[in-house]
Amino acid sequence: MTSAEFTPDAALDLRHASKVFGGAKVLDDVNLQIHSGEIHAVVGQNGSGKSTLAKILSGFHQPEPGAEMQLFGHKYEFPISDEGRESMHFVHQDLGLVDSLNILDNIGLSHGYRTGRFGNVDWKHSRRRARDVLAGFDLDHLDMDAPISSLTASQQAIVAIARGLLGWKSETGTLVLDETTAALPHEEVEVLIKSVRKVVSRGAGVLYITHRLDEVFAFADRVSVLRDGRLVATRTTDSLTREELVALMVGDQVGEMRKPLPAREEIALSCRDLSGEGLRDIDFVVRKGEIVGVAGMLGSGRELIADAIVGASRRYSGTLEVEGRPVRASSPRQSMKDGFAFVPRDRLLRGIVPKLPVRENITLANLDDIKKNGHLRGKVEDAEVNDWIQAVGLRPPDPERQVISLSGGNQQKVLLARALRLRPAVLVLDEPTQGIDVGAKSAIYELLRETAARGTAIVLCTAEPEDMPDLCHRVIVMRGGTIVDELTESRLNRNDLIISCAS
Ligand SMILES: Nc1ncnc2c1ncn2[C@@H]1O[C@H](COP(=O)(O)OP(=O)(O)OP(=O)(O)O)[C@@H](O)[C@H]1O
Ligand SMILES: [Mg+2]
Structure with missing residues (x-):
């Protein structure tokens, strides 16, 4: 392919992006164009490759050879140069905040602190900048020195977003939001979108990964659908119904909603x-x-x-x-x-044990059933875990996978399996x-x-x-x-x- 086929004014024009993990093709020849001034949603089932796509753009993962990219008409090779990276801003699915640091340091972390004439950090400036950007979200009352872990899940999401919106070197760039809104209630999503629209009106492009289809129709101009690592469609949201979008994502697998059975006395x-x-x-x-x-x-x-x-x-x-x-x-x-069994809302902080395999994450809350004379009964555990993996539809259905290497939605399924298993x-x-x-x-x-x-x-x-x-x-x-x-x-x-x- 020659660069003549690139769309010159696209904020982002990605071609032939593929990614293989351990022999499995997770992204398969994806072509994606995001126009300047548009919010472009990317949707797809859990594990369809959305976060992998975002991580290729951020330079966290390298794509397979053959991938090409242009940003506002400038061609970049992979791995992307610092200059290319500076025109892209990311808020990743796990937010990327450091728990032990305070708000100010978390914001300073990715944008650096301004230093004064003698190389000393200009704290006043850094503080003002952090406060200004949080003010856009009505969070300027927060104590900048409070540890991130003391904030609610949605406040943390907003700090991550505010950080993503800081420090645009030029008026144009691309903002990538990977399920940033998953922990946010609707009212706060509106606040977020207002800020996002400001950068869009200045010509930026936004790649907006979400599972909330109502957000796709409310905020996005176009939507691309990933299915099993392939980009199967890009449409304007005006030209689609919700049912059509769901069909593009999952085929016709969505079952009828059934009413629950009557409760007991x-x-x-x-x-x-x-x-x-x-x-x-x-x-x-x-x-x-x-x-x-x-x-x-x-x-x-x-x-x-x-x-x-x-x-x-x-x-x-x-x-x-x-x-x-x-x-x-x-x-x-x-x-x-x-x-009681409990599924907390902050799965990374209080839920999963990231480095342990799926199997242990499912069984760790209660080993009584599968223990006999103090020993774990391996086969019983395996069979039970496999049943739960089937029940929640885990992808891939592998009990030995480290939970952290699962897609976000699949991590959530592990938590649900753990709680349901307690009966x-x-x-x-x-x-x-x-x-x-x-x-x-x-x-x-x-x-x-x-x-x-x-x-x-x-x-x-x-x-x-x-x-x-x-x-x-x-x-x-x-x-x-x-x-x-x-x-x-x-x-x-x-x-x-x-x-x-x-x-
Ligand atoms: N570091 C890794 N090592 C091995 N496999 C990985 C790794 N990261 C992702 N995968 C696999 O790649 C596939 C795509 O994952 P990805 O996180 O991109 O999905 P997603 O579309 O973002 O899903 P979700 O909606 O659940 O967040 C999944 O099957 C996942 O298990
Ligand atoms: Mg994801």
Whole structure:
């Protein structure tokens, strides 16, 4: 191919990008053009190659020989030179923040600190710059010296994004966002997009990787679809329906949403007068076999409920009972003994053990079933793990794979398998389907319905209310730290839910 075939004014024009990992072709001759001034979504099932594509652009992975790239008409060879890299900005799926550092240092990390005449760091300038960029997200009140780990998941995402938006050397460039919004509630996605639109209006191109298809239609001009490492289509979003996009991503594998079976009479979880920081008088019960959704805008208290129930956060007053027994919610470990299983929202911080294989990540929470006389029974463990790998649809279905080398959505499936395997009385889920593609999502929902049908009570906290009406028996809505509404029967539909959350 000659460079004459490149699109000269494209912000990014990538040709023939392939990547092989251990003999498997993860990207297969991908051609992608991002126009200057456009938001270009890239979608695809878990493991279809989206993050690998982003990592090739960032220089983290080298593509196979034959790949070519132009940025605003300039041709770059792989590995990409520093100059080429400077015109691209990245926010990766795992955000790339350093936990032990504070906000200021995390922002300074990728853009360097300005130094004064004598080579000393100009802290005042660095501080002002960090504060200015955070102000765009209403986060300038944060203490710049606070460790990143003290921020909420969505605040961390915003710091990573703010960092990505800092330091554009020229007015043009390409911003690559890899599922940056996965941990963000809708309201914050709007704030993010406003800032992204500012750089777009100055001529930048944006590559926007997401699983949230509503975002694709709301924000993106065009969308490209990856399937098994191949780029199967690039379309304008105006010319597509959601169903057509899903079909391009997964073929016609998406099953019908089925309603859950009726819940039983017996109460599995009773939560009375739970009060404390950010929450007051939380009062609700969940019956055996019932799936109860917890919805609400950011700051409503919705994001605190799961941690409060399983004792992962500050102490709350009130009483909790599991199947009629009082429990203490003093720590996640204690809550597991009390019959809870928990899927936390921050899978990298509190969820997976990155360097351990899938097998151990699934079984580590409870080895009792597979232990006999103190020894692990290898074959029993293998068989069980393989069943779970099938059940959650892990790709690749390899129990010995280090979890960190799985795609983000597949890491999430490992966490779900671990929690479901405990066969808990109460399953508490905090943003359980973040990063999971539409096809896998319906399989996960089916698994939750089956789990409920066996008698488990499920509390599902999520910022994504779309699927709640089909999945849940009831949805409680929070505002100002307390429960303000409960949707059942005819009011349990998407419209009423959105109105109730927003009012
Ligand atoms: N370092 C690695 N070593 C081996 N295989 C890898 C590595 N990184 C990714 N893979 C494999 O490459 C494939 C594509 O992964 P990638 O992370 O690009 O998927 P993705 O489209 O971003 O998925 P998700 O939506 O789940 O984030 C997967 O099968 C993954 O397991
Ligand atoms: Mg990914």
